[in-house]
Amino acid sequence: MKHIDLSKKVVEMIGVTKKFGDLTANDAIGLTVHQGEIHALLGENGAGKSTLMNVLYGIYTPTKGQIRINGSPVEISSPSVAISQGIGMVHQHFMLVKPFTVTENIILGKETAGCFGKINMNQAAKDVSKISEKYGLQVDPLAKVQDITVGMEQRVEILKALYRGAQTLILDEPTAVLTPQEIKDLTRIIKNLTAEGKSIILITHKLKEIKESADYCTIIRRGKHIGTVQVDQVDEQQLASMMVGRTVNFKVDKQNGAKGGPVLEISGLHVKDNRGLPALKGLDLCVRAGEIIGVAGVDGNGQSELIEAVTGLRPIESGSVSIQGKQINNLTPRQIHGRRVSTIPEDRQLRGMISEFSIAENMILENYYKPPFSKKGFSQTAPIKENAQTLIQRFDVRPDDPDYRAGALSGGNQQKMIIARQIANNPDLLIAAQPTRGLDVGAIEYVHKALMAQRNEGKAVLLISLELDEIINLSDTIAIIYEGRIIGLLQNGDADEKKIGLMMAGHVN
Amino acid sequence: MSIKAKLTNWSNSAKRYLDNTFVFTLIAIFIGLITGAIILAFAGFNPFESYWAMAVGIFSKPKYIIYTIIKATPIIITGYSVAFAFRTGLFNIGAEGQFIVGGIVAALAGYFLHLPPVIHAMVAFALAVGAAAAWGAAAGYLKARFGVHEVISTIMLNWIALYLSNYLVMSPAVKRAESEATHKILATARIDLFGVWKVSEQGMAWRMENRFFHDLLKPDINIGIIVAILLGVMIFLILKKTTLGYELRAVGFNKDAAENGGINVNRSFMSSMAIAGGLAGAAGALQVLGVSLECVNLSNMEGYGFDGIAVALIGGNTPAGCFLSGLLFGALKYGGGKLQSMMGAPREIISIVIGTILFFTAMPKLIRYFTSRINQKREEK
Structure with a gap:
């Protein structure tokens, strides 16, 4: 907390109320962010976090209340006003032009043009490099965005905000798409930024991250300001209770049930993605009755294609998928459903x-x-x-x-x-894909119990998730998927986050 | 209750009222009429007199009302066609072509088949609907099999239908001598009421004695409107009460979830387009069997199918809505003619009115914006 300058309040939101018709999304919420501070904004889905930040970023105008930037009241009527007031926002879904280079994306809308409107790209690339070095945000200024990793895309978004002179950065669920290693990098970057006097507002519902990086945390529940706490004086359990309004049980009871015979058997599965490129390249996997197999991996390594191939939504090129010993290759979704396979789809809506x-x-x-x-x-x-x-x-x-x-x-x-x-x-086989994506703690607890109950009843459960905690918490065996193959199986006992994280990045020891 | 409480109560119920799509449509119609009035005034016609002349021309005699209904019947049904497809996630621009297909098949079956009365009409109708359903399903098949967007394929199928129909009309076996039309359909296939009798010697004599009915029998009264009502009920039942309707609506709202749930999305596209095509074909068949009694060599499309798009949009894509908006359309079109004959005002004004109505129906957000502004001002006061 050494960088925080308590005398400088960069953002103050005082009694901010936002109503949509009869619905009060934010009810007299107060938020104060000092210079150099990492301030987490915690709340369940629909609690009003995003509404509050959209008010700060000028997307909504508040029904009541005041916003002060560096002590003076301002009316933020649009995002461009917010930007001119030194507020930058990195949205959960990145807003980058894929075929453009990193530099082009960063200077987009703020290009300095020479004669005849020619953009001095070399100068721009140098400027970008300068900022990225200053804050330890490694990017390749000349790479095209479509070729870079998700983690780097995020760094580009942060640079974009900094290039526009952001003093306060709003990060909306920044870790949702990152690997454990990338999350570490991000935490380091955030600390660098605060060391340079920037302030960060972190929207999240992950308690662990708040404990790791934030200084203060403001909790919102059903549009109301529940409280603001100094993070080092509370534990995760307390944060969770404040967020949900009751005590939450994180651990799921895992009984040592007897495993049965194989229910789902996949061998040598080859499947193409939407662009016609190989997505699964000889994937093998077996799920037995009474166990949960958790498939861990970085997004885009074939998880979606795996689900779609098993549920009959995507044609199988070669290999075989069997349920209870009978092949189901390229049956229709209805036929596969008839073989007692149920799916909680990846994208529920x-x-x-x-x-x-x-x-x-x-x-x-x-x-x-x-x-x-x-x-x-x-x-x-x-x-x-x-x-x-x-x-x-x-x-x-x-x-x-x-x-x-x-x-x-x-x-x-x-x-x-x-x-x-x-x-x-x-079902005999329950496929659960991202079953808790975007859910709050209370709902996650519920979903986890339901999945565990299925396992304990002797069903086979295939869990595919980007949340490593979820995988570790629920699975009997963890299968790591990398570039369309299962590159390793770990028994739950000897799986730690670091080991899985390395394997997710393709390192097999 | 205090006056203030009453007022807020009233304002709340007014707000709820304004959220209603039906009310929005009425507002859009009102704005359309006002726009027409302004343009009439600019063109030098008294708008009140003009609209009065239209109203008189539509409502003053039972005969006029019958003419309005006859005008409205085909576009009500093409409206159903577009609305049905739309409810199942498809945009049927092809009602025009399906209408033409239904018409030509009805005309051919009405002349070449020899069957007893009623049965002949029913067979001709069924054949026409079947052919048009196949015409619609073709677009569904192209979408399912090759991913051709139905907007593209139905537009092209419209032209194919037009020229195919013209080719058939003008072919020696079909063409009526000294005309550019098919033979008139046989009396057994006709669905107009008293159509043959009213021009017979006996009928004419009776009409001379009964002046009121003489007038009433002038329009081509036919059972089309009754069929239109039945079809409307049928569509409602299909969409809301059947398993097929569940499937089609599921695909219309979210085809990815429907597919995941085991629904055959491609088959659903085809069923939906076949039903939509059959409906538009029914409209064409009714027009031939009840009104025109022939198909003519068309230099261009008549617009029944395209009007159906507007009818469906104004009618909120529900059968009842299409029925009402189809009647409105029929009235405006028929009354527009009166505007010209009685006031000397150009009938195109009516197209402007219709266009404005469509414009505002398509923009409920704009009207909502205006009404919320008005509400706000009221609250501030």
Whole structure:
């Protein structure tokens, strides 16, 4: 905390309220950030973190309240005003022009042009190098963005903000897409920045990161300011309780169940990606009844293609996928579903649910054509509703109204709805892809328990996740995927984060 | 309750009211009429008199109302066609071509087949619907098999339908001598009411004695509007109450999730386009069997299918909405003619009115913006 200058308040948000119609997204929230401070903003999904930051960045205008920058009140009516006030934001989804070089992306919109509008690219590249050296942000100024890693893309986004003169940087869920090593780099960069007098606002729901890097933490729950704490005086458990409003149990009870025979067997699987390039190059994997196999890897190493190939959404070039000893290569999704395979899809809103449908309609997505839901081609309203009511109760979906529009549910409840449907199908194999992506602590706890319960009931569970903690917490065996192959299997006992992290980067000892 | 509380209560219910799509559409129609009035005034016509003349021309006699309904029937059904496709995630620009296909098949079946009355009409109708359904399904197949976007394929199929129909109309076996049209369909295939009788000697004599009915029988009264109502009910049932409807809507809202849930997305595209095509074909068949009784050599498309796009948009893509907006369209088009004959005002003004209505229907956000501004000002006061 040595860099914090408590006399300089770079950002003050005082009593900021933002209403959307009758909904109060932010209710009189206060936030003070000093120079050189790392300030975490913690809250569940939908708590109002992003709204608050969008107010600060000028995307929304507050209904009430005041914002002061370096002590003087300002009205931030648009992002360009925010930028001129020294506020920069790195969004969760990067906003870079892929075919442009790093330098071109950084100077985009702030180009200094010579005569006839010619951009002096050499000078710009030098400027970029200078800033990147100053803060330890390694980038290749001349590389095209489409060729660089996700971690480097993020550094480019940070440089972009710095190039525009940002004093305060807002980072929205910055670690969601990074490997453990890249997260370490990012933490180091953030510390360098504060050492140079910059301030950081970190939007996150990962408690570990807050403990590791932040100085102060402001907790928001349901739009209300719960409190601001000095991070070194609280532990993760306390932060979690403040965020959720009750005590949270992190550990999942793992019983030592007996493993059964193989349910899913994959051997020599070759699959192409959307561009027609090989994505899986001879992947082998076996999941047995009563165990959870966790597939760990950096995003883009074939995880999506693996799920799609097994669920019948992507053609298999060669190799074989079998369920209970019978090959299911290139069957349709419905046929594979008939072999008692259920999937919690990677992107719930894209693949897992139909937002415009009601909960009841979503609950029958795989079974709508079967009795009792359909008779002689007509949908049967009463059984459909009854089915939804039962599942809503069993899986605690809120609100408990079968006619409620699925898209209006919170992320956690959407996921509960999908899990309810998939588990109700009573599968032999449950594929859970990114099952807790974007969920808050309370919902994560719920999902983990549900997956563990499936395992304990003797089902085979294939877990594919980018959250290393989740993999380590749940899996019996961890399979590391790298460039379309499983390059190693680790028993849960001898798997530590460092070892997995190295393997995820392709290092096999 | 205090006056203030009453006022806020009223303002709240007004707000809820304004959130309603139906109300938005009414506002859009109102703005459209006002725009037309302004243009009429600029052109030197008294807008009040002009609109009055239109209203008189549409509502003053039962006969006029019948004409309006006859004008509205085909575009109500092409509106269904576009709306149905849209609800299932497809943009059917091909209602025009499917309408033409339905029309020519009905005309051919109405002349060349020899069947008893009623049955003949039903067979001709069924053949026309089937052919147009296949025409629509072709676009669905192209999308499913080769990924051709349905907007492109249906536009091209429109032209193919037009020239194919013209070719058939002008071929020696089909063409009526000394005309550029097919033979009139046989009486057994006709679906107009009293169509043959009313021009017979006996009928004419009866009409002379009953002046009121004489007038009423002038338009080509036919059962088209009843079919339109039945089709509307059918679409509602398909979409809301059947397993097929569930499938089609699921694909329309989110085809990735539908695919993941085991629905055959490609087959759904084809079913949906076939139904949409069949609907537009039904419109074409009804027009031939009930009104025109023939197909003519067309120099250009008649626009029934394209009007259907506008009808569907204004009707909010629901069957009931299409029915009402189709009637509105029919009335405006028929009344537009009156504007010209009675006021001497150009009938194109009506196209401007329709265009403005469409413009504002497509921009509920803009209207919402205006109404929220008004609400805000009221609150500030």
